[in-house]
Amino acid sequence: LETHFHPFWKLPTPAVGAVRELARYADARGAAVFFVTARPGIIHSLTDWNLKQAGYPVDGLRVRSLPDLFEEVSAYKTEQRAEIEAKGYKIIANIGNNTTDLVGGHVERGFKLPDYDGALS
Template sequence: MPSAPPTSSTSSTSSSTPARRRAVAGTTAALALTAFLVVGPAPAALAADPDTHSTSAAALADVDYTTWLKDVAAVVAEARPYVEERAKDAGREKQAIVLDIDNSSLETDFHPFWELPTPAIADVRELVRDAHDKGVAVFFVTARPGIIHSLTDWNLKRAGYPVDGLYVRSLPDLFVEVSTYKTEKRAEIEAKGYTIIANIGNNTTDIVGGHAERAFKLPDYDGKLS
């Protein structure tokens, strides 16, 4: 299992002390809470065979992993020439790309939730990296709750994404429509002087509301993906 986010530890030889065991238990509990908050409780079938994509929540919803990757690649292929052309102006204006996270940047529904970090969607990551190398800032706006901000930030960076900003939902945000919350966050990014050249997400709530030059919707198969 890949390593979890670094936690504080001592160099003492008492690594098996109750304090260390409590720290390990706390990390495990945090990961379990994260999984529940992000993808919900694990289906019974998911635990039967954790080593294959066929056990993912998406597969249980009849979404084929290979087909999904091909469909994602088609959207990225549409976005790439536009992003590359706009990024030529990154030196003359503050530009940004805004992304959703689950099944838009990370393979959330196609990866066992207990194995961290959740891997990046390779085609999306390469598009974002190329734009970032040209001077385009990269912001993530997610409906994930603030309690897992640090873990989400760690996962994105471990998966290879540049992260210039990460917006998660605070308590008040939990009581408004996701689309309204995400639109407000894009407006906040614009208020910082950025032109959002592309907004990428897999759900309609990720991309409605404007405040972006172009929006690119990745597949969610009528809501079968989170």
């Protein structure tokens, strides 16, 4: 999870410091940092802006298109990771706050973060 649970109308949403520092650490050592979210594509620009305002390196942001909204989140995220791999990237870490973020493979290792007592589930 890249930002704290926070009402969307209060922007920018602040970063989770430890996750941002990990992303910066990876970026500084040549790793690409991708974000795959279940958010709809209509807020792609806003999400990209927020990530950058919060201080994240962003090499790619994947959001759901209209047909993707009818697909299970875990299947969508697995497909996105597979597409990133198909472009020649090796996904060494996958970080998420929900099990749907971590299932389906196409990653060396997954890390589960808190989901704010179910507020994000």
